[in-house]
């Protein structure tokens with residue numbers, strides 16, 4: 480859980496992605512070993528008594544602590560430049576465990592009205608049964624956010640790149656507003672991934688990811704990641720232990736492997752996505768194209784400042800003739816019709832918005848992807 484990265488503090492992101500959390504195990508393995516054990520040996524009664532005090536941080540039982548999970552958490556903290564991190568068995572496990580911790584005993588959360596549909600449904604349908612309160616607001620409008628604060632507001636929760644229209648929100652403005660009201664800024668940074676920017680470096684208190692997406696990168700592992708202030712992470716770790724929302728050791732190994740190539744994958748996906756966005760803009764079948772790298776996109780300047788000019792692999796578009804949406808969706812041959820994102824394989828999703836198609840650009844040959852998109856768009860002519 481703690482960030483033991485002193486030897487990598489001076490290294491760049493790409494180095495931290497590969498090396499932070501490296502094993503210092505007795506067998507001297509280069510790759511992090513998968514410690515597949517539910518429980519850990521107690522030396523004696525005194526050891527057992529001592530460890531009872533630290534069930535979510537010490538080797539006792541893998542619902543609270545596991546060495547492979549710890550290696551992943553060390554890497555996550557190092558990547559995000561945060562003091563501590565936790566890994567969960569899904570993005571939703573990270574989100575629900577975090578917001579439940581903050582919402583206990585009547586805590587109020589201000590949530591963006593553009594967060595992931597299951598986050599929205601969970602907040603709407605279940606959060607209040609645990610004693611929390613929620614208000615949904617348009618986070619593009621800081622005045623609306625300001626008006627939503629109550630004395631018991633504990634956090635503002637938002638996705639920095641919105642789905643599916645890829646608006647980029649005023650990160651620093653939202654963080655400043657939360658802090659002015661003594662609330663926390665909790666950012667879901669799944670769409671951008673830490674390869675583009677790291678909200679903790681801009682003052683966010685907690686950063687959450689569906690690690691299923693870019694962090695895994697290969698579409699095999701469901702996982703969630705959380706990083707942030709030490710004291711908050713310790714509190715959330717205890718609820719994770721009680722609810723059993725920790726990641727499994729095997730899935731932690733999958734995310735550790737995926738993270739090593741995150742920077743390369745997101746770099747490649749960003750370049751290709753930018754090219755595909757320009758292709759879509761020029762195509763006569765499209766009405767609007769949404770990509771943070773396009774100057775007309777909401778928040779383009781903010782994206783440029785946050786990312787230094789690398790805009791990620793997600794893009795969306797609408798068609799002039801909306802009745803052709805199904806024909807375009809069905810016409811993709813290389814880009815796979817599937818709902819996830821951040822995979823090495825390019826995926827197209829029909830999205831909850833009836834007008835929008837969304838592409839998660841992978842790492843295939845850019846010429847092949849451009850040809851596939853052009854052919855699919857031609858189906859709308």
Ligand SMILES: Cc1ncc(COP(=O)(O)O)c(C=O)c1O
Pocket residue numbers: 569570571572595598638667669670688689690691701702703
């Ligand atoms: C932005 C965002 N946050 C959270 C989640 C939930 O993550 P998971 O599917 O890993 O539970 C998703 C899933 O699509 C997502 O897109």
